[in-house]
Amino acid sequence: MSDALVEIDDLKVHFPIKSGLLFDRTVGHVYAVDGVSLKVRRGETYGLVGESGCGKSTLGRGLLRLVEPTSGTITFDGTDVRSLKGEEMRLFRRRIQMVFQDPLASLDPRQSVESLLVEGLKAHGLHKDKAAMRTRLRSTLDSVGLPASALNRYPHEFSGGQRQRIGIARALVLGPELIVADEPVSALDVSIQAQVVNLLGDLQDSLGLTYLVIAHDLAVVRHISDTIGVMYLGSLVEEADGDQLYERPLHPYTRALLSAVPIPDPQVEDRRERILLVGDLPSPAAPPSGCRFRTRCPWSQSRCVEERPELRVFDDSGQRVACHFAEEILDGSLRMHEVRAEIVRPGQDTPPEIGAGLIPT
Ligand code: SF4
Numbered sequence: 001m002s003d004a005l006v007e008i009d010d011l012k013v014h015f016p017i018k019s020g021l022l023f024d025r026t027v028g029h030v031y032a033v034d035g036v037s038l039k040v041r042r043g044e045t046y047g048l049v050g051e052s053g054c055g056k057s058t059l060g061r062g063l064l065r066l067v068e069p070t071s072g073t074i075t076f077d078g079t080d081v082r083s084l085k086g087e088e089m090r091l092f093r094r095r096i097q098m099v100f101q102d103p104l105a106s107l108d109p110r111q112s113v114e115s116l117l118v119e120g121l122k123a124h125g126l127h128k129d130k131a132a133m134r135t136r137l138r139s140t141l142d143s144v145g146l147p148a149s150a151l152n153r154y155p156h157e158f159s160g161g162q163r164q165r166i167g168i169a170r171a172l173v174l175g176p177e178l179i180v181a182d183e184p185v186s187a188l189d190v191s192i193q194a195q196v197v198n199l200l201g202d203l204q205d206s207l208g209l210t211y212l213v214i215a216h217d218l219a220v221v222r223h224i225s226d227t228i229g230v231m232y233l234g235s236l237v238e239e240a241d242g243d244q245l246y247e248r249p250l251h252p253y254t255r256a257l258l259s260a261v262p263i264p265d266p267q268v269e270d271r272r273e274r275i276l277l278v279g280d281l282p283s284p285a286a287p288p289s290g291c292r293f294r295t296r297c298p299w300s301q302s303r304c305v306e307e308r309p310e311l312r313v314f315d316d317s318g319q320r321v322a323c324h325f326a327e328e329i330l331d332g333s334l335r336m337h338e339v340r341a342e343i344v345r346p347g348q349d350t351p352p353e354i355g356a357g358l359i360p361t
Pocket residue numbers: 251252253291292293294295297298299300301304309322323324325326
């Protein structure tokens with residue numbers, strides 16, 4: 001049995017841009033996900049990070065076929081997900097559940113917690129044995145730290161953290177193997193975030209769950225991920241074991257992101273250099289030729305304009321990077337064009353908006 005629960009190969013999700021009053025013509029595409037390949041191993045947490053608009057949420061939704069991929073393959077536990085139809089797909093969905101960013105928006109305020117949890121069970125015909133269903137609801141609530149009395153209450157009666165626990169319970173009640181958590185803590189107060197992150201970790205240990213966590217907060221992703229993938233403009237630009245990525249970021253985009261994360265050691269913090277990227281994320285409807293990152297990359301060369309770098313294995317560590325010049329950047333033999341980035345040297349002040357560990361959204 002393969003240790004990969006999910007294998008995604010060359011996945012593309014392109015949305016057509018339509019125009020015209022009489023005839024609906026396709027005048028272009030938004031290349032939301034543009035050739036992503038990755039594996040999520042059983043029992044691990046795969047953290048996917050990137051700026052808003054980089055395609056990370058679309059990738060998560062494409063995996064569940066909530067948006068239909070344009071091409072590529074998705075294999076879940078040996079099943080070709082894209083070939084599933086109708087009833088097969090409906091039954092399959094039980095094995096993958098989603099936790100959303102904003103629990104208030106994703107929970108219908110007119111439904112009690114019981115009704116919210118039973119909805120999924122009904123969809124899969126698991127509600128007929130009433131006694132077994134009630135036992136299941138209570139044990140699910142217990143596993144997320146909520147009392148059985150919560151069943152008769154409504155989402156607005158709970159705090160933000162408790163509402164996210166209800167969102168997690170709704171995903172868990174169907175007994176999934178994979179949970180796709182899209183920004184699971186970013187709508188919560190910082191003081192509550194750690195509790196929800198710890199809850200996800202405890203549930204993983206006790207239930208053997210596999211997670212795909214999508215987030216723009218590098219600190220959250222680092223805390224919970226075994227493997228981290230960095231996305232930029234529809235592509236995976238780097239992937240590594242969590243500690244390895246933080247110790248040795250190879251891709252210029254990852255280097256810039258990590259250089260903005262504060263280090264809780266004032267001596268290291270004072271000595272290090274920060275790379276502040278200049279310019280906005282280009283439109284995914286008109287991505288640059290060659291390397292997608294070349295318009296913001298401080299090391300860009302003429303080869304980067306013509307040739308799109310493949311995500312390749314860098315060395316025996318298994319770290320993967322999509323950059324033609326990762327070796328030269330790492331050993332310092334390729335110099336940076338400072339016009340492409342603002343460098344904050346040791347001793348200089350950092351602009352206040354940088355340093356929170358968050359990728360701009
Ligand atoms: S391939 Fe070129 S533009 Fe792209 S990240 Fe590497 S150096 Fe920068």
